[in-house]
Amino acid sequence: MSSAVLEQFRRIGRDLFVAGVVSSHGGNLSVRMGDRIAITRRGSMLARLEERDVIETGLSENDANVVLASTEINVHRAIYEATAAQAIVHAHPPYAIARSLMCDEIVPIDSEGSYLLHKVPVVHTELTAGSKQVAELLPKWLKEYDIVMLRGHGPFAIGHLLEEAYQLTSVLEMSCRIMTLADGMGEQIREYRKGSERYETW
Amino acid sequence: MEVARLWLGGRGLGTYLALRERLFEVDPLSPENLLVVAPGPLTGTGAPASARYSMTSRSPLTGTLFDGNSGGSFGDALRRLGWDYLIVSGALDEPGYVTLGMVGADDASPAGPAAGFHSAGDLWGRDVPSTLARLRELYPRSEAAVIGPAGERGVLFASIVNNRGRSIGRGGLGAVMGAKRLKALVLGHGDRRPPVADPERLEFIVYEAEKLLKANPITSTALPEFGTAVLVNVLDRAGALPTRNHRETRFEGAAAISGEALKRDHLRRRSACRGCMIGCARRTAVGDETGEGPEYETIWAFGAQCGVSDLAAVVRANYACNRAGLDTITMGSTIACAMELTELGLLPDGPRFGDARAIVELVAATAAGEGLGAELGLGSARLAALHGRPDLSMSVKRLEMPAYDPRGMKAQGLAYATSNRGGCHLRANMLGPEILGVPKMVDRFATLGKAGLLINLQNLNAVLDSLSVCKFTAFAMKEDYYARQLGAVWGETVEPQELLSLGERIWNAERLFNLAAGFTRDDDTLPPRLLHEPVADGPSAGQVVDLPPMLDEYYISRGWDEAGVPTAVKLERLGLLTVAAAAGVPPGRRQARGADADAP
Numbered sequence: 080m081s082s083a084v085l086e087q088f089r090r091i092g093r094d095l096f097v098a099g100v101v102s103s104h105g106g107n108l109s110v111r112m113g114d115r116i117a118i119t120r121r122g123s124m125l126a127r128l129e130e131r132d133v134i135e136t137g138l139s140e141n142d143a144n145v146v147l148a149s150t151e152i153n154v155h156r157a158i159y160e161a162t163a164a165q166a167i168v169h170a171h172p173p174y175a176i177a178r179s180l181m182c183d184e185i186v187p188i189d190s191e192g193s194y195l196l197h198k199v200p201v202v203h204t205e206l207t208a209g210s211k212q213v214a215e216l217l218p219k220w221l222k223e224y225d226i227v228m229l230r231g232h233g234p235f236a237i238g239h240l241l242e243e244a245y246q247l248t249s250v251l252e253m254s255c256r257i258m259t260l261a262d263g264m265g266e267q268i269r270e271y272r273k274g275s276e277r278y279e280t281w
Numbered sequence: 282m283e284v285a286r287l288w289l290g291g292r293g294l295g296t297y298l299a300l301r302e303r304l305f306e307v308d309p310l311s312p313e314n315l316l317v318v319a320p321g322p323l324t325g326t327g328a329p330a331s332a333r334y335s336m337t338s339r340s341p342l343t344g345t346l347f348d349g350n351s352g353g354s355f356g357d358a359l360r361r362l363g364w365d366y367l368i369v370s371g372a373l374d375e376p377g378y379v380t381l382g383m384v385g386a387d388d389a390s391p392a393g394p395a396a397g398f399h400s401a402g403d404l405w406g407r408d409v410p411s412t413l414a415r416l417r418e419l420y421p422r423s424e425a426a427v428i429g430p431a432g433e434r435g436v437l438f439a440s441i442v443n444n445r446g447r448s449i450g451r452g453g454l455g456a457v458m459g460a461k462r463l464k465a466l467v468l469g470h471g472d473r474r475p476p477v478a479d480p481e482r483l484e485f486i487v488y489e490a491e492k493l494l495k496a497n498p499i500t501s502t503a504l505p506e507f508g509t510a511v512l513v514n515v516l517d518r519a520g521a522l523p524t525r526n527h528r529e530t531r532f533e534g535a536a537a538i539s540g541e542a543l544k545r546d547h548l549r550r551r552s553a554c555r556g557c558m559i560g561c562a563r564r565t566a567v568g569d570e571t572g573e574g575p576e577y578e579t580i581w582a583f584g585a586q587c588g589v590s591d592l593a594a595v596v597r598a599n600y601a602c603n604r605a606g607l608d609t610i611t612m613g614s615t616i617a618c619a620m621e622l623t624e625l626g627l628l629p630d631g632p633r634f635g636d637a638r639a640i641v642e643l644v645a646a647t648a649a650g651e652g653l654g655a656e657l658g659l660g661s662a663r664l665a666a667l668h669g670r671p672d673l674s675m676s677v678k679r680l681e682m683p684a685y686d687p688r689g690m691k692a693q694g695l696a697y698a699t700s701n702r703g704g705c706h707l708r709a710n711m712l713g714p715e716i717l718g719v720p721k722m723v724d725r726f727a728t729l730g731k732a733g734l735l736i737n738l739q740n741l742n743a744v745l746d747s748l749s750v751c752k753f754t755a756f757a758m759k760e761d762y763y764a765r766q767l768g769a770v771w772g773e774t775v776e777p778q779e780l781l782s783l784g785e786r787i788w789n790a791e792r793l794f795n796l797a798a799g800f801t802r803d804d805d806t807l808p809p810r811l812l813h814e815p816v817a818d819g820p821s822a823g824q825v826v827d828l829p830p831m832l833d834e835y836y837i838s839r840g841w842d843e844a845g846v847p848t849a850v851k852l853e854r855l856g857l858l859t860v861a862a863a864a865g866v867p868p869g870r871r872q873a874r875g876a877d878a879d880a881p
Contacts, residue, residue: 113837
């Protein structure tokens with residue numbers, strides 16, 4: 080694995096933790112490298128990634144390294160199998176998770192979220208961490224949306240680059256924080272976006 | 282509709298028809314070659330920057346499958362007549378032109394194809410503006426795509442031009458048209474609206490898309506204000522502006538030929554293709570002459586590449602190409618090749634770097650086939666080979682590379698080497714991620730880890746050329762916007778990832794065509810200069826392109842074998858096994874690695 084790839088993991092991992100969208104050992108990242116995948120080690124701390132914390136293994140076939148890979152590796156592999164994604168970010172952002180407990184889709188009300196996301200579907204499975212159910216369900220949704228929320232667990236975001244997937248994750252959490260703040264004010268929202276009633280059809 | 286779902290339109294449809302008609306077996310300048318003229322499903326629907334169409338054929342310059350793509354209003358006119366494509370086959374006995382869809386006149390038909398064949402008369406020999414003007418006199422509400430003297434004479438990089446300065450350029454499809462003795466395709470005025478299944482939804486998506494185009498500084502400010510020439514100073518500062526036949530990567534005269542200088546000294550007004558809100562085109566003037574352009578690549582080709590810092594001469598050379606119907610990139614880079622041959626004593630009395638007068642005169646000589654112009658009309662690869670130095674042609678698969686030096690942006694080297702139509706920035710331009718930060722900035726000097734990003738760009742561009750929308754929209758929009766627009770036109774959900782898969786399918790089909798035509802891994806390369814001559818100074822000092830590992834990574838990521846042939850698993854996934862078999866291309870062998878080499 081090149082030093083440039085490792086540096087991407089280190090930067091994005093640190094930023095995710097500093098932004099408060101993963102716990103000390105939560106979340107995982109991966110990039111696709113041809114017929115290989117580089118993914119964070121199971122139980123690694125995203126804020127403190129070292130070379131040994133980024134595991135390279137086959138994209139569709141296991142080798143010995145799979146024993147070290149993230150619990151979610153099968154979900155990542157299924158997403159790569161179904162999409163042209165080159166990178167995946169999975170985080171546990173608290174405001175987005177809280178909102179996912181109450182709705183079937185998240186439609187941001189802020190400008191940045193409206194431009195970049197329009198709408199984020201919320202899906203659910205009985206088993207949420209690294210399960211076959213998740214591996215079967217998420218790729219179907221990610222063929223249409225670049226970020227999808229798994230209820231109670233967290234979003235999976237895809238991109239051509241790790242930074243793109245990170246941006247979507249960050250924007251979703253910020254949008255959910257704003258929605259929570261706005262909810263708490265208890266006032267009617269004054270709409271400023273033409274056609275926003277159609278965002279649910281995005 | 283089944284064909285449309287698999288190939289979309291435009292470039293994809295042209296690829297399908299070129300394979301079906303086995304154009305990989307024909308001489309590009311023979312009557313057996315075809316010209317497929319096709320707009321896309323978004324053309325004329327109101328989708329942003331969608332007034333485009335493609336022409337596809339086998340190129341006389343490269344021998345590859347070749348599609349060119351042009352804006353203006355010709356594509357709209359095709360759709361207003363209700364046509365998804367035209368095929369031009371055979372050849373005329375005498376020079377002529379064809380009218381289609383005319384109301385009244387000599388081929389009275391309310392809307393149907395009803396082709397009218399006409400003698401070219403005094404149109405043959407006219408330059409492009411004169412031909413277009415005469416046809417507009419004869420057919421006041423028409424749209425025409427024409428060739429100039431260069432196409433008539435078979436210059437291997439002759440263009441087909443519509444709307445004065447909008448060209449099907451690069452690969453010499455103008456020479457294909459000239460070999461058919463076809464001066465012009467003239468379309469009557471139709472009143473059909475392209476079908477849109479869900480116009481309200483399309484309106485919503487277009488509104489959202491235009492918000493992004495207005496918010497993005499590239500599409501809302503830089504391109505409208507300076508045109509594509511805004512890139513001269515950007516690439517020069519990055520040390521990626523090829524200079525004097527790619528001997529250097531910075532040009533001391535960059536400021537004098539920049540977009541800022543063009544705006545200050547020559548711009549008269551902006552112009553745009555029909556319905557485009559970006560408006561990157563320029564109406565310019567120099568002395569008593571007025572015309573379209575020049576674009577960034579043209580300024581580079583006649584400017585930095587030839588060592589010329591006289592912008593007025595560059596503008597004149599551009600006008601001369603527009604009049605003759607010549608591709609400016611190949612013209613300029615071929616002159617630059619001649620300049621280097623001259624400096625090495627291999628071309629007696631040839632032009633020298635920095636000679637502003639020569640660039641204008643040599644364009645005219647090339648169009649007329651006179652003197653050195655007859656050799657220049659073959660393109661730089663044949664010119665350099667004729668004089669014993671094939672390495673001095675800055676081309677890939679005989680197509681001259683444009684204005685982005687891959688020693689300063691490494692993945693652009695991979696993009697050129699793997700381009701299905703030769704050295705071209707329109708198959709995929711790493712300018713976005715390596716220079717402008719679109720979608721995000723990557724390390725431009727890094728060699729590995731970029732193949733997947735490049736492949737996605739190549740696949741996306743195959744989609745955009747097949748939908749027939751302008752690639753500049755992709756500075757602001759991601760693939761989901763195109764998928765949602767197409768979904769509204771078709772009246773169903775089109776997943777963005779499905780659209781990228783269709784792009785991958787088109788790319789692989791083009792690869793099959795080229796394999797059937799005899800191209801191999803050896804053709805996926807770069808001029809030796811870029812591989813072995815380090816940049817002497819500037820921001821890219823010491824850099825060369827380390828291509829082999831990038832190519833290996835690319836083939837694996839594509840699901841191709843070591844020879845660059847799609848494997849059976851890849852072909853099956855893309856539904857191309859039958860196409861490959863019909864083209865006589867056996868599937869590639871699975872690469873011998875620990876993991877599944879056929880993974881997408």
